[in-house]
Amino acid sequence: MTKYETIIGLEVHVELATKSKIFCGCTTEFGGDPNTHCCPICLGLPGSLPVVNQQAIEYAIKAGLALNCSIANYSKFDRKNYFYPDLTKAYQISQYDQPLCLAGHMDYELDGQTYSVRINRIHVEEEAGKSVHSGDNILGSEFSQMDYNRAGIPLIEIVTEPDIRMPAQAKAFLEQLKANLEYIKVSDCKMEQGSLRCDANISLRPVGSTEFGTKVEIKNLNSFRAIERALEYEEQRQAEVYDQGGTIYQETRTWDEKLGVTVTMRTKEEADDYRYFPEPDLPPLIVEQSWIDEIKATLPELPLARKNRFIEQYKLSDYEASLLTATQELADFFEAAYQSFPNAKELSNWLTGEFARLLNASNLTIPEIPVQPGDLAELLSIVKDGKISGNQGREVLGMMFDSGKKPAQIIKEQGFEQISDTKELEGVIDQILSTYPDEVKRYQAGEDRLLGFFVGQVMKETKGKANPGLVNQIIRNKLLADQ
Ligand code: ADP
Ligand code: ZN
Ligand code: MG
Numbered sequence: 001m002t003k004y005e006t007i008i009g010l011e012v013h014v015e016l017a018t019k020s021k022i023f024c025g026c027t028t029e030f031g032g033d034p035n036t037h038c039c040p041i042c043l044g045l046p047g048s049l050p051v052v053n054q055q056a057i058e059y060a061i062k063a064g065l066a067l068n069c070s071i072a073n074y075s076k077f078d079r080k081n082y083f084y085p086d087l088t089k090a091y092q093i094s095q096y097d098q099p100l101c102l103a104g105h106m107d108y109e110l111d112g113q114t115y116s117v118r119i120n121r122i123h124v125e126e127e128a129g130k131s132v133h134s135g136d137n138i139l140g141s142e143f144s145q146m147d148y149n150r151a152g153i154p155l156i157e158i159v160t161e162p163d164i165r166m167p168a169q170a171k172a173f174l175e176q177l178k179a180n181l182e183y184i185k186v187s188d189c190k191m192e193q194g195s196l197r198c199d200a201n202i203s204l205r206p207v208g209s210t211e212f213g214t215k216v217e218i219k220n221l222n223s224f225r226a227i228e229r230a231l232e233y234e235e236q237r238q239a240e241v242y243d244q245g246g247t248i249y250q251e252t253r254t255w256d257e258k259l260g261v262t263v264t265m266r267t268k269e270e271a272d273d274y275r276y277f278p279e280p281d282l283p284p285l286i287v288e289q290s291w292i293d294e295i296k297a298t299l300p301e302l303p304l305a306r307k308n309r310f311i312e313q314y315k316l317s318d319y320e321a322s323l324l325t326a327t328q329e330l331a332d333f334f335e336a337a338y339q340s341f342p343n344a345k346e347l348s349n350w351l352t353g354e355f356a357r358l359l360n361a362s363n364l365t366i367p368e369i370p371v372q373p374g375d376l377a378e379l380l381s382i383v384k385d386g387k388i389s390g391n392q393g394r395e396v397l398g399m400m401f402d403s404g405k406k407p408a409q410i411i412k413e414q415g416f417e418q419i420s421d422t423k424e425l426e427g428v429i430d431q432i433l434s435t436y437p438d439e440v441k442r443y444q445a446g447e448d449r450l451l452g453f454f455v456g457q458v459m460k461e462t463k464g465k466a467n468p469g470l471v472n473q474i475i476r477n478k479l480l481a482d483q
Helices: 054-066 167-183 224-243 289-297 303-314 318-324 328-340 344-362 373-384 390-403 407-414 422-435 437-444 450-461 468-482
Strands: 004-015 078-081 091-094 101-110 113-126 130-133 144-147 154-160 196-206 216-221 251-256 261-267
Touching: 004 167, 004 224, 054 101, 054 113, 054 154, 054 167, 054 289, 091 113, 101 167, 101 303, 113 167, 167 196, 167 224, 167 303, 196 224, 216 224, 216 261, 224 251, 224 261, 303 318, 303 328, 318 328, 318 344, 328 344, 328 373, 344 373, 344 390, 373 390, 373 407, 390 407, 422 437, 422 450, 422 468, 437 450, 437 468, 450 468
Parallel strands: 216 251
Antiparallel strands: 004 154, 004 196, 078 091, 101 113, 113 154, 130 144, 196 216, 251 261
16 A cells, blocks of 8 residues: 555543442443343433442543543543433433543554554543344344443543554554553453453545545454454555545444454444533542542553563563563563572573463463462572473473472472482492493493493483483593593
């Protein structure tokens, strides 16, 4: 695509990880029998009044700070009016002209380059309920049923400026955003459960033009891959329309995952259509600066900064550092283990190799496994000292995952410990050499390859536990000294 420049801006909805909903005490737990996590408030029954959940505001501020936004000391809630069965009140409580967070930015990397995307705003709102269609999708269904368990779960909507220029960048931006939000623990960011959802806006303009073209909004993007594919499709479609002298109309399209195409859903509604007005049942949201400062102080080092520090401090490659900082738990595990085993390369190899494999196979997260950072450090020290081999080390790690036992105990129980005690080995070696006097003579006469035979006999006698390097050395010393 050399004729057109692609312009992309994203609107990302993130469910906040509060225990209760934003305006009532109902649980936010995923699933549950339909309409069991509801009360008069989140069902919007007459006479019920909302009360804002402080934890939701704290998480929203935290997200805003992590994305370098300024936090408004004064913001307010508004009613966004529309009728749809998933919205019992026929309005959604949202924020319109005075959102909580404004004017931030977030950096991300793609193919070794760093990019920055400006964040226009982050506003707080409530989730709607869910329509459950009888068919595969709404078009083919005979009826739909409503589940309001989700209604009233706190949401933030993060709106970017149109700073993204390629579908691959949109995907990389979202992956970084997800990692950031996971690090600050404001959301579980499960795309498959809908707790992180993205609408993508895309337009083309002739290369060199400074004005934006007409944008199209794409909905129903349920995975990183879908986002990239849908944007690639739409980029192509719009280019073809322009090539043929056609016009792009502002509209909302939906991504059809099966067919791999975007389809017109509706022409774009304007803000006026929603008849926004200030929510009369909630007071303005006044946020004290001291509270913002308190929240700021709890922000952890974010993944990109941490990755770059890992490269600097531990002399790791970009790739290794990315793997290790992919989750906060793994990065913390690395740094804790490093305290007792300060060999970053070796530690990184184990963590991203056998450890990652076992973790993956166990279907557990790091906080759920019985292996502590100090245990891994201990195991690696034992391997490094040559007390057990690398292969045995991997076996021991597997047993540590299964049983939670300490490496030393497992090694003892399994009889893995290598014999590196010179005295003990000399005893065995003397016995072998006296059993094979002819072979000893032949070796001493220059038949070098018999060394392997002696070492083999010692290994057999010790059931493989002898330290082979040491055995070699002792035998050579003995036979050459005897000459
Ligand atoms: P609307 O008024 O239609 O809601 P906004 O200006 O609020 O549009 O932008 C909504 C989203 O669309 C933002 O993420 C923004 O970055 C993106 N956007 C705006 N204009 C364009 C454009 N011409 N091409 C691509 N994305 C755009
Ligand atoms: Zn409720
Ligand atoms: Mg808008």
